[in-house]
Amino acid sequence: MSKFESEVAEGERYRVGYALQTKKVESFLQPSLLDYANQHAIDLVQIDPSSPLEQQAPFHCIIHKLHTPQWNKHLQQFSATHPDTAIIDPPELVSRLHDRVSMLEAVTHLQISLQNATVGVPNQVVVNEPKAPDFDKIEQLGLRFPAIAKPLAADGGDGSHEMCLVFDREGLNALSAPTVLQEFVNHGGVLFKIYVAGRRVKCVKRKSLGDISEERLRTLKGEVLPFSRVSNLGVEEEGDAVEKAEMPPQCLVDELAKALREALGLNLFNVDVIRDSKEPTRYLVIDINYFPGYAKLPSYEPFITDFLLDTVRTKTN
Ligand SMILES: Nc1ncnc2c1ncn2[C@@H]1O[C@H](COP(=O)(O)OP(=O)(O)OP(=O)(O)O)[C@@H](O)[C@H]1O
Ligand SMILES: O=P(O)(O)O[C@H]1[C@H](O)[C@@H](O)[C@H](OP(=O)(O)O)[C@@H](OP(=O)(O)O)[C@H]1O
Ligand SMILES: [Mg+2]
Numbered sequence: 001m002s003k004f005e006s007e008v009a010e011g012e013r014y015r016v017g018y019a020l021q022t023k024k025v026e027s028f029l030q031p032s033l034l035d036y037a038n039q040h041a042i043d044l045v046q047i048d049p050s051s052p053l054e055q056q057a058p059f060h061c062i063i064h065k066l067h068t069p070q071w072n073k074h075l076q077q078f079s080a081t082h083p084d085t086a087i088i089d090p091p092e093l094v095s096r097l098h099d100r101v102s103m104l105e106a107v108t109h110l111q112i113s114l115q116n117a118t119v120g121v122p123n124q125v126v127v128n129e130p131k132a133p134d135f136d137k138i139e140q141l142g143l144r145f146p147a148i149a150k151p152l153a154a155d156g157g158d159g160s161h162e163m164c165l166v167f168d169r170e171g172l173n174a175l176s177a178p179t180v181l182q183e184f185v186n187h188g189g190v191l192f193k194i195y196v197a198g199r200r201v202k203c204v205k206r207k208s209l210g211d212i213s214e215e216r217l218r219t220l221k222g223e224v225l226p227f228s229r230v231s232n233l234g235v236e237e238e239g240d241a242v243e244k245a246e247m248p249p250q251c252l253v254d255e256l257a258k259a260l261r262e263a264l265g266l267n268l269f270n271v272d273v274i275r276d277s278k279e280p281t282r283y284l285v286i287d288i289n290y291f292p293g294y295a296k297l298p299s300y301e302p303f304i305t306d307f308l309l310d311t312v313r314t315k316t317n
């Protein structure tokens with residue numbers, strides 16, 4: 001029996017509704033998850049987000065990754081009259097992750113320091129208009145190049161993953177606002193993704209952007225290098241650096257997941273963390289994603305099912 005496997009009380013079954021975009025249904029609702037959940041008393045039921053939820057009820061729990069006004073309205077009306085249905089997660093809390101500034105604010109308030117390791121965020125500044133006053137603000141705040149220009153909105157919309165590396169002030173002219181300019185931190189080309197589903201936590205390694213040497217920096221002056229979805233390059237393509245990289249201490253992973261879960265009030269998210277090459281006890285959170293690609297995790301079926309069982313049992317007890 002897997003260590004995730006939970007006991008099922010005889011005869012009890014739970015209806016969990018999901019409201020997701022088609023591509024997310026295809027990646028998340030693998031037959032292996034449907035089967036595993038089914039064997040553990042969970043029936044995963046697809047919700048039609050355009051119809052009132054009342055007509056599709058009952059639900060012990062609703063999981064979702066949609067944020068149209070119509071969907072938010074249906075959800076809000078339903079939860080007001082059905083307080084026993086767990087809403088994973090409330091839209092007003094999820095929306096905090098749709099902005100690359102508010103997403104990292106929660107991290108700056110955390111006080112985590114375990115085994116000499118610290119957790120912070122890279123220096124960053126919002127550029128609202130790619131014009132001279134904003135450039136002065138960047139310098140006043142002491143932001144150093146190279147930097148990554150990230151779209152302020154992280155809502156899964158068009159272009160929300162399109163970024164570029166900027167090597168000096170001159171490169172700022174090419175930016176389209178609003179942009180978050182975040183210091184690039186050399187981290188050995190390895191990213192740690194911490195997946196959270198309630199109290200369940202799993203950390204995996206992924207390929208990331210490689211280090212930028214001083215020499216390379218000199219040759220790149222004035223350039224702007226666009227890139228997109230680096231960490232999605234795929235598990236198989238990972239190079240030696242990823243294989244060899246040491247994982248962060250498990251206590252740090254657990255503590256960060258728990259602290260962020262409490263600070264954000266969310267259950268389903270992952271956290272992208274890098275380790276500063278110059279100072280290997282310094283960990284930096286660079287991104288937090290709502291309802292990420294759990295199916296990329298080995299054994300995601302028990303991971304998700306056990307979270308759902310935790311949720312429905314807490315609500316029904
Ligand atoms: N401050 C940084 N220093 C160094 N590398 C970074 C930094 N921020 C981002 N990166 C690199 O750029 C990649 C994309 O950045 P980020 O994770 O913010 O984008 P995203 O599109 O939101 O990613 P996801 O697909 O995880 O949602 C990261 O996976 C990492 O490789
Ligand atoms: O499509 P949007 O709403 O932007 O969200 C993405 C997240 O930003 C990514 O972090 C997810 O990939 P990872 O699970 O590898 O982080 C990615 O996972 P997926 O592509 O496997 O669904 C998405 O959840
Ligand atoms: Mg990321």
Ligand SMILES: [Mg+2]
Binds near residue numbers: 154287289
């Ligand atoms: Mg992201």
